[in-house]
Amino acid sequence: MKPRAKAKNQRLVLLSLAVGAVLVAVLLGMSAMSSQAALFYAPGDVRKNGLPLDRAVRIGGMVREGSLQRAPDGVTINFIVGDDTSHTIPVRFTGIVPNLFREGSGVVAEGRFEADGTFVASEILAKHDENYMPPGIEAGKHKTESLDE
Amino acid sequence: MIAEAGLAALWLAAALSLLQMVLGWAAVRPGNEALLRFVRPVAVAQGALAAVSFLVLIWLFLRTDLSVKLVVANSHSDKPFLYKFAGAWGNHEGSMLLWVTVLAVAGGLVALLERRLRRDTLVGTLAAQATIALGFYAFLLFASNPFERVSPAPLDGQGLNPLLQDPGLAFHPPTLYFGYVGISVAFSFAVGALITRDVGRDFARAMRPWILGAWIFLTLGITAGSYWAYYELGWGGWWFWDPVENASLMPWLAATALLHSVTVLATRDALRAWTVMLAVVAFSMSMIGTFLVRSGILTSVHAFAVDPKRGSFILILLALYIGGALALFAARVGTVKEGSTFRIVSREGALVLNNLLLTIILCLVMLGTLYPLVTEAMGSKISVGPPWFNPVTAPFALVLVTFMGAGPLLKWRKDDAGALLRRVALPLLLSAATALAIVIFAPGTRILPLLGLSLAPAVALMSLMPLLNRNLRRTPLIIWGMVAAHLGIAVSLAGMASESAFTKEVLIAARPGESAEVGPFTIRFDAVEPTAGQNWTAIQGRLTAQRGDGAEIPMLPEARMFSDPPTPTSEAAIETRWDGQLYAVIGEPDGQGRWQLRLWWKPWVTLIWFGGALVALGGLLSLVGRVLRDRRVRREAPEPYADEAVAADPRGRPGREALA
Numbered sequence: 001m002k003p004r005a006k007a008k009n010q011r012l013v014l015l016s017l018a019v020g021a022v023l024v025a026v027l028l029g030m031s032a033m034s035s036q037a038a039l040f041y042a043p044g045d046v047r048k049n050g051l052p053l054d055r056a057v058r059i060g061g062m063v064r065e066g067s068l069q070r071a072p073d074g075v076t077i078n079f080i081v082g083d084d085t086s087h088t089i090p091v092r093f094t095g096i097v098p099n100l101f102r103e104g105s106g107v108v109a110e111g112r113f114e115a116d117g118t119f120v121a122s123e124i125l126a127k128h129d130e131n132y133m134p135p136g137i138e139a140g141k142h143k144t145e146s147l148d149e
Numbered sequence: 150m151i152a153e154a155g156l157a158a159l160w161l162a163a164a165l166s167l168l169q170m171v172l173g174w175a176a177v178r179p180g181n182e183a184l185l186r187f188v189r190p191v192a193v194a195q196g197a198l199a200a201v202s203f204l205v206l207i208w209l210f211l212r213t214d215l216s217v218k219l220v221v222a223n224s225h226s227d228k229p230f231l232y233k234f235a236g237a238w239g240n241h242e243g244s245m246l247l248w249v250t251v252l253a254v255a256g257g258l259v260a261l262l263e264r265r266l267r268r269d270t271l272v273g274t275l276a277a278q279a280t281i282a283l284g285f286y287a288f289l290l291f292a293s294n295p296f297e298r299v300s301p302a303p304l305d306g307q308g309l310n311p312l313l314q315d316p317g318l319a320f321h322p323p324t325l326y327f328g329y330v331g332i333s334v335a336f337s338f339a340v341g342a343l344i345t346r347d348v349g350r351d352f353a354r355a356m357r358p359w360i361l362g363a364w365i366f367l368t369l370g371i372t373a374g375s376y377w378a379y380y381e382l383g384w385g386g387w388w389f390w391d392p393v394e395n396a397s398l399m400p401w402l403a404a405t406a407l408l409h410s411v412t413v414l415a416t417r418d419a420l421r422a423w424t425v426m427l428a429v430v431a432f433s434m435s436m437i438g439t440f441l442v443r444s445g446i447l448t449s450v451h452a453f454a455v456d457p458k459r460g461s462f463i464l465i466l467l468a469l470y471i472g473g474a475l476a477l478f479a480a481r482v483g484t485v486k487e488g489s490t491f492r493i494v495s496r497e498g499a500l501v502l503n504n505l506l507l508t509i510i511l512c513l514v515m516l517g518t519l520y521p522l523v524t525e526a527m528g529s530k531i532s533v534g535p536p537w538f539n540p541v542t543a544p545f546a547l548v549l550v551t552f553m554g555a556g557p558l559l560k561w562r563k564d565d566a567g568a569l570l571r572r573v574a575l576p577l578l579l580s581a582a583t584a585l586a587i588v589i590f591a592p593g594t595r596i597l598p599l600l601g602l603s604l605a606p607a608v609a610l611m612s613l614m615p616l617l618n619r620n621l622r623r624t625p626l627i628i629w630g631m632v633a634a635h636l637g638i639a640v641s642l643a644g645m646a647s648e649s650a651f652t653k654e655v656l657i658a659a660r661p662g663e664s665a666e667v668g669p670f671t672i673r674f675d676a677v678e679p680t681a682g683q684n685w686t687a688i689q690g691r692l693t694a695q696r697g698d699g700a701e702i703p704m705l706p707e708a709r710m711f712s713d714p715p716t717p718t719s720e721a722a723i724e725t726r727w728d729g730q731l732y733a734v735i736g737e738p739d740g741q742g743r744w745q746l747r748l749w750w751k752p753w754v755t756l757i758w759f760g761g762a763l764v765a766l767g768g769l770l771s772l773v774g775r776v777l778r779d780r781r782v783r784r785e786a787p788e789p790y791a792d793e794a795v796a797a798d799p800r801g802r803p804g805r806e807a808l809a
Contacts, residue, residue: 010490010491011422011487014501017505018505018508021505021509022505022508022509022512025509025512025513025545026512026513026516028541029512029513029516029517029537029541030516032537032540032541033516033517033520033531033533033537036533036536036537036540036541037520037521037531037532037533037534037537038531038532038533038534038536039529039530039531040530040531040532056536058532070739070740073658074657074658074739074741074743074745075656075657075658075745094656095656095747096383096656096719096734096736096737096745096747097736097737099708099716099717099718099719100716100717110532110534
């Protein structure tokens with residue numbers, strides 16, 4: 001084989017190998033996406049779609065004023081998350097809540113639903129920004145703010 | 150007046166970048182060689198003006214000039230000095246100005262220092278750099294003016310996000326940007342070389358130190374950012390697969406691949422088109438990252454402002470530059486001559502595998518980062534986090550790390566698989582023994598940490614093997630650099646796996662006087678006391694940790710309340726021992742005299758960042774080695790740009806007069 005032809009050949013082999021490997025990896029990644037990515041639910045969505053019991057999901061909404069309760073063990077809290085619909089999600093969480101977590105503010109939690117509809121959060125996501133709003137309830141928040149003023 | 154001076158400098162720099170772009174693109178055309186000598190001084194002046202503009206912004210923040218809108222929104226006269234200084238880039242406009250300044254200064258440095266590149270390619274490079282800069286100057290001037298005035302001036306500023314009020318702010322963003330934006334030089338080199346059809350060994354040798362420089366800063370910036378998030382956010386984690394973290398990881402992966410492929414190109418003249426492609430991809434990743442972080446489509450501490458106009462502005466720039474470069478690549482790739490060939494079992498083969506695996510990981514990280522944005526645009530929200538990223542990327546990363554160890558033990562061109570196996574037999578044996586020991590002494594260790602822990606010592610050993618049978622005094626710095634960087638990866642891997650496998654965590658509600666056990670430590674909760682700093686008050690927990698009968702270690706976690714703006718933060722107490730870190734966070738009182746305490750013992754977690762620093766050190770050794778070798782070579786060869794200097798200059802230094 002002439003060196004030139006060989007070079008062309010090698011470039012082609014390498015290229016198809018690389019493209020093939022990357023494609024396979026990305027396809028594997030996509031298929032893992034359906035089982036490993038957490039779907040996001042707002043309280044209104046839960047009623048619409050039913051409870052996803054078999055997998056980790058995220059929920060987001062506003063912590064209802066006056067709903068925060070501390071369990072006797074001192075490290076578990078219960079609270080209710082709502083949005084602009086009338087639906088709410090009761091949430092239980094064991095751990096130290098992020099600094100910006102408080103009643104009346106936005107929250108995103110990751111965890112699983114129990115059969116009775118309680119969401120057991122494994123993690124309350126600490127959003128770094130005090131202006132953070134869970135998607136879908138910006139409008140509601142602005143309304144309450146203007147009423148406060 | 151000072152703010153106006155800064156703005157004027159910025160406008161002037163933008164005008165110079167336009168001039169540099171026009172002159173540059175004109176000068177690469179045949180027959181216009183006379184224009185060449187003007188491009189370099191313009192590039193240097195452009196870099197200097199951008200730097201002046203950035204210094205003016207720092208000056209305004211230091212003086213807390215309340216007639217400037219940006220200062221009002223992000224600073225406060227009571228802020229400690231360090232945060233007035235670093236606060237200049239702790240906001241959208243300031244950080245974009247830093248971004249553009251790094252871009253312009255990098256271009257200026259190339260104009261000033263680059264001596265190896267063919268002259269027309271250099272001019273093409275500077276023209277490309279100016280083209281990028283022009284777009285981002287426009288972004289600053291039209292959509293993110295940092296020098297905008299406010300009238301009447303308020304009595305005081307609104308303060309800086311307390312999470313950013315940390316020494317990390319002075320270090321992490323500039324380092325990250327030097328790397329992140331510095332990689333633009335590789336992009337411009339690639340564009341320049343495509344235009345002048347100059348892709349080859351000399352081009353690769355000229356480009357390599359610039360990539361190395363940017364890559365060192367990028368490595369340091371990511372390492373520093375990881376440690377900052379670890380101690381500041383108080384969740385005890387060091388990497389969250391947050392989109393903004395991925396935004397810095399993606400350019401790093403591409404730059405790492407580029408660093409290795411450029412070595413193949415420089416040494417063996419293979420992988421020409423691929424190297425050029427990677428250079429384009431690396432900076433494209435930086436721009437995509439900038440878009441993700443600065444457009445406001447993500448919410449995080451890095452996204453300072455949500456303004457859809459800015460998002461679409463960056464998106465348009467992104468499409469123009471990446472699309473333009475890819476189109477140029479497609480048009481010119483046919484003119485890139487075939488490089489040399491090699492066998493699969495060879496140093497080149499290992500480096501190709503390195504590039505392939507890095508590319509796969511890059512694609513996966515990009516998929517995980519962008520996929521949620523795409524589905525959200527289509528109406529269904531999902532979040533992709535560690536449960537997806539860890540299992541999907543780790544297998545490729547572990548294979549990559551293994552071959553990282555074995556690759557340098559292969560000869561260039563052609564080697565024997567059997568010989569390689571004999572060389573790595575000892576490390577493989579060590580790996581198997583470690584795995585066995587972990588299974589016996591720490592049953593129940595999950596598979597990924599188990600693999601990480603058993604691979605790390607073997608990879609460390611393999612990384613050191615290139616030093617075998619060498620006279621260490623005469624070993625070139627470049628070899629030391631490679632060994633240090635590879636060893637750093639192994640060290641970091643050991644830290645990650647150990648943290649993941651052996652971390653002990655305790656969460657309690659405790660009254661003062663009570664104790665808790667975490668790992669080998671007993672931690673006594675002594676008291677809670679109020680305390681205060683310059684612009685915050687805090688509740689401080691007083692803990693005493695003790696390992697067995699060892700010395701008592703005081704630990705003082707705080708729950709702080711900052712003024713201006715009033716924001717609560719938690720300050721973890723972290724005690725570093727030789728074999729790990731003890732990490733304590735104090736939470737809220739439960740109303741019955743108990744306080745929430747979260748305590749971790751993280752064995753060997755510090756190795757993660759030591760490893761990162763070692764990787765950067767390896768890059769530095771390599772860079773110094775390259776530059777020294779380069780100077781030695783140049784002393785023996787004539788100056789490539791000698792004819793540019795005026796004949797009267799007896800030393801024959803190029804371009805001095807033009808620059809003055």
